[in-house]
Amino acid sequence: MTSAQHELLPATRRALLHRVAVAQNEGRTPSLVAAVVRDGQRVWDGARTSVEGHAPDENTQYRIGSITKTFTAVLVMRLRDEGLIDLGDPLEKHLPGTGAGEATIADLLAHTGGLAAESTGPWWERTPGTLRPELSDVLGEQPLRHPVGRRFHYSNTGYTLLGALVEELRGAPWADVLRREVLEPLGLTHTSVRPRVPHAAGWAVHPWADVLLPEPAEDYGRMEPAGQLWSTTADLARFASFLLRGDDRVLSESSVREMRTPAAPADAADLGDGATYGLGMQLLHRDGRLLVGHAGSVPGFLAGLVIGVEDDVAAVVLTNCTSGCPVFTVAADLVRIVAEAEPRIPEPWRPLREDADPAVLELVGPWYWGTNGFALRLTADGLLSLEPLSGMGRRTRLRPEGDGTWTGLEGYFAGEPLRVVRREDGTVDHLDLGSFVFTRTPYDDQSAVPGGVDPDGWRGIK
Incomplete structure (x- = not known):
């Protein structure tokens, strides 16, 4: 039934x-x-x-x-x-x-x-x-x-x-x-x-x-x-x-x-x-x-x-x-x-059932791997979701490990660790996801970008 x-x-x-x-x-x-x-x-x-009166069930x-x-x-x-x-x-x-x-x-x-x-x-x-x-x-x-x-x-x-x-x-x-x-x-x-x-x-x-x-x-x-x-x-x-x-x-x-x-x-x-x-x-x-x-x-x-x-x-x-x-x-x-x-009707959106950790809320928002834009979101199931802003690119969900680190659950970053790297004053410098450095702005010259950032900054072509 x-x-x-x-x-x-x-x-x-x-x-x-x-x-x-x-x-x-x-x-x-x-x-x-x-x-x-x-x-x-x-x-x-x-x-x-093909047999009348003997249909299988x-x-x-x-x-x-x-x-x-x-x-x-x-x-x-x-x-x-x-x-x-x-x-x-x-x-x-x-x-x-x-x-x-x-x-x-x-x-x-x-x-x-x-x-x-x-x-x-x-x-x-x-x-x-x-x-x-x-x-x-x-x-x-x-x-x-x-x-x-x-x-x-x-x-x-x-x-x-x-x-x-x-x-x-x-x-x-x-x-x-x-x-x-x-x-x-x-x-x-x-x-x-x-x-x-x-x-x-x-x-x-x-x-x-x-x-x-x-x-x-x-x-x-x-x-x-x-x-x-x-x-x-x-x-x-x-x-x-x-x-x-x-x-x-x-x-x-x-x-x-x-x-x-x-x-x-x-x-x-x-x-x-x-x-x-x-x-x-x-x-x-x-x-x-x-x-x-x-x-x-x-x-x-x-x-x-x-x-x-x-x-x-x-x-x-x-x-x-x-x-x-x-x-x-x-x-x-x-x-x-x-x-x-009959497309599947999604479940109602619901917020977290408990107050979010301020240290985690500090991480959400836009991040950049080089010039590639990503959004990091905290979802109602307590996971982080990393998605490309363009709709194309690598994405994953990340599970908290209880020690300030997170682990990727799927795709290219499955099993890879996410670490929050902070400056001496406690502010976030960058995110390290399997050695990929994510900064708040593209090639942030205030963050530890591998290879450094050209001191003359962004420019046009003359």
Whole structure:
């Protein structure tokens, strides 16, 4: 149920239905289900099917393929947050003897570990996992295809290793850990490693004829952490809200934000121009907005989960065909339709809840890095905001550290320290942000500008 506050307008709902209807028709898929989330609430469900009287709904399971990787990444981030691992640790430190131990855990999460894309042996998605009972059966004698850390190369085997890491440190099967630590706390009651009724059957659609061929639904064994899961639009809608807001029972908001932070530029031939990859999440800019999420594909099924971060709108699209329906694009279109038809209403402006520190108020206002103008503002959340006056240039928010210094939270200045440098009389001389000197006027000759300021000052050309 959605409240009146969250309900979409009739015109928006029709536009959403039209988009999924076109996708099911042109994609020639037996069925397609979709959901839209806004402000953390599921506000729309849609379905199209070629079978009369048997339309799937928000609780019908479909296989979600590589969206499973995002779930596995959540488990790994939990290990990091508990102090059991560091993302910079080489895999060998915790899981020795794989032949790929030089890769760091962050490398594996971001697909920069240099590992092969697929397992050795027959096509793992259409053969039983019993053919690959050990990690050595997945990795083969030469696990690496590229130097570690040098390039993005999407790797299912890398996520098999991450699943094995989870099992090693938790002392339990990956599926059990996932259920206990993620699915149950988030209430994802219709997400499972094996299909449950009601679930869709997977089909291949002939490219040149309107006929179908059933696809096998194999258990992937060691490859489970890369693509095993079955889920529903209702559960994935809830999962999308978690990936935007976090949930302290599973991962904090700061940790899921870290997962959404670019870690590796993706190959345009793989994810598309301008796409990047975070820690278990795909990122791209489209239609002027940042989209994050993941696509999934296994024989018989396609899946897409897309979140418009700034718009607080997410969409899930699931379908039961091997190819032909661009589900990730359709999900991105659903986000765009809602975001453009019903723009997010901003929260009311509110002042600080407590009196501001006079020493901090002394810092706000215009500053100049050389001749580049910036505005430093104190915001209601107690952070400082540095923004270019021209609208273009480096910007960041800064967190107080309690000792008079501040730390950048994003962009070029993320992690960089801001220090207030004062003169002997206590007045502010300049701000030092990661060695960048900001003065009250452009190249202030009364401040300690690196390289000094010409004593003759500003002049015209004669």
